[in-house]
Amino acid sequence: MTRAIDYSLYLVTGRELLPPGKAIKGGVTVVQVREKNIDTKEFLQIALETKQLCRKYDVPLIINDRIDIALAIHADGVHLGQSDMPIAIARQLLPQGTIIGTSVNTIEEAKKAKADGVDYIGIGAVWTTSSKKLTAPVLGVRGVGPILEVLKDTEIRAVAIGGIKITNALRALHGAIAPSDYRYLDGLAVVSEVVASPKPFETARELSHIIKSFKSFKLPPVFSFHSAKCSVDSFVSKAGKLLESVRALSPLVHQLQEITNIVVSTQSANATLALGASPIMSNASEEMSDLSKIIGGLLINIGTITNKECMLLAVVFDPVAVGATAHRKSATEEFLNEFQPTVIKGNAGEIGALVGSLEAKSRGVDSIGPGFANPAEIVRRLARRERCIVLLTGETDWISDGDVVIKVANGHCYLSSITGSGCMLGTCVATFCAAASLSAPPSESLDRLLVGGDMLIATLGGLLALTVASELAGERPDVKGTGTFLPALIDALFHLTPEQITERAKVEIVI
Numbered sequence: 030m031t032r033a034i035d036y037s038l039y040l041v042t043g044r045e046l047l048p049p050g051k052a053i054k055g056g057v058t059v060v061q062v063r064e065k066n067i068d069t070k071e072f073l074q075i076a077l078e079t080k081q082l083c084r085k086y087d088v089p090l091i092i093n094d095r096i097d098i099a100l101a102i103h104a105d106g107v108h109l110g111q112s113d114m115p116i117a118i119a120r121q122l123l124p125q126g127t128i129i130g131t132s133v134n135t136i137e138e139a140k141k142a143k144a145d146g147v148d149y150i151g152i153g154a155v156w157t158t159s160s161k162k163l164t165a166p167v168l169g170v171r172g173v174g175p176i177l178e179v180l181k182d183t184e185i186r187a188v189a190i191g192g193i194k195i196t197n198a199l200r201a202l203h204g205a206i207a208p209s210d211y212r213y214l215d216g217l218a219v220v221s222e223v224v225a226s227p228k229p230f231e232t233a234r235e236l237s238h239i240i241k242s243f244k245s246f247k248l249p250p251v252f253s254f255h256s257a258k259c260s261v262d263s264f265v266s267k268a269g270k271l272l273e274s275v276r277a278l279s280p281l282v283h284q285l286q287e288i289t290n291i292v293v294s295t296q297s298a299n300a301t302l303a304l305g306a307s308p309i310m311s312n313a314s315e316e317m318s319d320l321s322k323i324i325g326g327l328l329i330n331i332g333t334i335t336n337k338e339c340m341l342l343a344v345v346f347d348p349v350a351v352g353a354t355a356h357r358k359s360a361t362e363e364f365l366n367e368f369q370p371t372v373i374k375g376n377a378g379e380i381g382a383l384v385g386s387l388e389a390k391s392r393g394v395d396s397i398g399p400g401f402a403n404p405a406e407i408v409r410r411l412a413r414r415e416r417c418i419v420l421l422t423g424e425t426d427w428i429s430d431g432d433v434v435i436k437v438a439n440g441h442c443y444l445s446s447i448t449g450s451g452c453m454l455g456t457c458v459a460t461f462c463a464a465a466s467l468s469a470p471p472s473e474s475l476d477r478l479l480v481g482g483d484m485l486i487a488t489l490g491g492l493l494a495l496t497v498a499s500e501l502a503g504e505r506p507d508v509k510g511t512g513t514f515l516p517a518l519i520d521a522l523f524h525l526t527p528e529q530i531t532e533r534a535k536v537e538i539v540i
């Protein structure tokens with residue numbers, strides 16, 4: 030019988046790298062010895078030494094490429110690449126129960142591996158790597174899910190390999206989920222993150238913690254805890270109450286808006302202040318590391334984040350006019366390939382570009398086209414795919430965590446006639462998300478390792494804050510048009526109460 034293996038943290042190592050002892054103690058669950066350009070005798074020696082270490086800690090040992098070495102040391106398994114010994118012949122040569130894994134870069138290769146009856150596949154390379162000269166294209170995190178889909182209804186295990194780091198492990202795990210049946214990775218395979226670490230024990234421990242936390246959490250939804258059975262009243266009252274947390278905690282909200290002008294920045298900063306939070310507007314990547322330690326939430330539009338620690342903060346991603354230019358499209362792709370947002374917010378044109386729908390398109394920052402025939406399905410699908418909350422804005426707004434869909438019909442018509450209202454909404458949502466995450470019990474973020482706090486409620490709270498404030502502002506007798514509306518809106522945000530939110534909310538749970 031084949032030994033059952035925990036593939037969670039799969040360390041690939043070799044003679045120029047570490048003896049894996051410290052890393053195993055930190056939580057490595059499988060070790061592979063991978064040697065290139067080496068004498069057989071020397072490979073054998075290294076494999077034997079590694080085997081002793083693996084036996085000591087009861088961790089299975091896999092040999093890369095070389096069936097003869099695996100046979101000689103009675104290894105637990107072999108890993109064979111596309112140009113190595115064919116799987117069927119390897120099966121004949123190896124004792125029954127030997128684990129056989131193979132490398133996969135395409136759906137076709139995955140189908141072949143499935144037909145060959147391998148025990149596991151290594152899917153890669155997810156990202157670029159300095160540990161190997163790649164001969165196949167980099168998949169990106171979005172390329173992994175469709176390959177996993179091939180393993181549907183099989184016992185074949187899967188790990189992702191290539192460029193996996195502590196900072197992107199979470200995105201790799203969440204982003205690499207086959208959408209149709211929630212098949213997810215069994216583990217992550219790493220070389221340099223552990224072997225080049227000055228503290229391999231600590232690095233392995235941290236990676237292991239991320240993977241365990243991911244696996245312990247039931248899928249989906251990622252950021253909230255609801256079912257369609259929850260009542261509208263409970264959603265709305267929790268969303269309104271969050272305003273009290275915003276005022277009590279006054280979270281620092283970082284607004285990294287590479288493509289916005291100064292007028293909009295001032296407005297967004299004033300809206301953040303009016304809610305009782307504290308804005309910091311900075312695009313300097315040099316500051317990201319320091320800022321990530323003190324901010325409660327982050328709002329980002331098209332642009333880059335160099336500091337991946339931010340992934341563990343409440344992050345609102347606003348892909349402004351993503352469908353309008355090739356640059357915005359590729360920047361957004363790149364961002365979502367690497368980064369795990371908490372909320373994606375966009376108008377129909379922007380969300381349409383993300384889901385590949387022709388029902389709505391971007392013209393500049395505006396949206397054109399007939400609009401979505403089934404907006405509830407669109408937000409739910411995107412939320413599931415990106416493992417986050419999605420907020421689709423328009424005359425009616427739609428929110429989903431991939432499960433529940435909420436329809437919101439608040440807002441004054443002047444909102445769409447002033448510049449920067451989308452950015453103001455982004456900052457309101459980021460502010461409420463920051464307050465929700467800061468007030469969450471510490472165990473919540475530790476257990477789930479994403480962002481603690483209820484991000485569905487927080488998104489609803491931020492949306493209601495701005496839309497209800499806009500109604501209050503628009504109703505003022507001294508507001509005669511959009512010029513007087515804007516300062517009245519800031520005033521309304523400043524004086525907004527939880528009761529106004531709950532009394533005025535026009536919210537429906539759709540599914």
Ligand SMILES: Cc1ncc(COP(=O)(O)OP(=O)(O)O)c(N)n1
Binds near residue numbers: 061108150151188190
């Ligand atoms: C877990 C895992 N996945 C993929 C590979 C790559 O193996 P291969 O294609 O045989 O390439 P080389 O490692 O031989 O360069 C792997 N080793 N482990």
Ligand SMILES: Cc1nc(C(=O)O)sc1CCOP(=O)(O)O
Binds near residue numbers: 041154193219
């Ligand atoms: C050994 C290997 N195989 C890959 C593949 O794509 O099949 S990528 C890779 C190296 C992974 O190293 P690191 O964790 O340092 O990026």
